[in-house]
Amino acid sequence: MSIAQTMLAEFDQEMAGTRKTLERVPDDNMTYRPHPKSFPMGTLAYHVADLPNWATVTITQDELEIAGQPGYPKPEEVTRQILLERFDKHVAEARAALAGASDETMMKPWSLMTHGHKAFTMPKIVVLRSMVMNHLIHHRAQLGVYLRMNDVAVPGLYGPSADER
16 A cells, blocks of 8 residues: 555545535634734635645645745635635545555655745655645634634534534
């Protein structure tokens, strides 16, 4: 079994939980932010919906230049439907890329570039685990707190939540 094949069940579980979380994001409160330094809910949710694309980029490219990349849209431009469509598209593409990745591909170095300089270089498997999966789980948890603070039922991810007991 390849390295990528061993990740598929975990990928599927985390993406299913992430979709359940995105399904709860209220259209009428995308500008909510718990603190002035926090992302608005719509921006955070858009980032969560976008993160599976990072898996595809990591697998199919050897580096990514982030300088000059567009930022995330204003929360007023984000809807639950946009989030779910974007997420579903990225998940399908990422899963296909992951399912087809060889061990050689997973061990290749990958670099994050900014203004032509390497911010870091790591094997693709490390980038997938840390900068993609763990990063997504981290922001999904933040989004769960935003939901709780807005009295939206939080979905259970690794068992029932307090709202599902």
